[in-house]
Amino acid sequence: MSDGLQGHSPTDVTKHLKGIDFPAGKPDILKHAKQQGADQGVIELIDKMPDGQYETMADVMKGVGKG
Template structure:
């Protein structure tokens, strides 16, 4: 399955209080009803803290 693009992912991360770690992002997206593709993309993120939505988008862009 192809990774979700950052714009799709950000739709499910609206309202996140940054900084946020990977687990917080995954939990938030799940609570917003994110589909399997979005969830798989978030699960592939490095386990670190993200300061801004742009940091999340950058990390998604680096997923192979």
């Protein structure tokens, strides 16, 4: 498991982003995760991602890994 995920699995992140429309910026991703009931750990992972537009869920996971 990547240190960037801080004990969360990729599934923890992706399950809270189900149904999100891409492309999406980090603020949109954070908002969607909060609306889906993501816990504070998942929110922090997303918040640490680099700013920018994400085209796919794979891009989001790469961003989470860089956070």
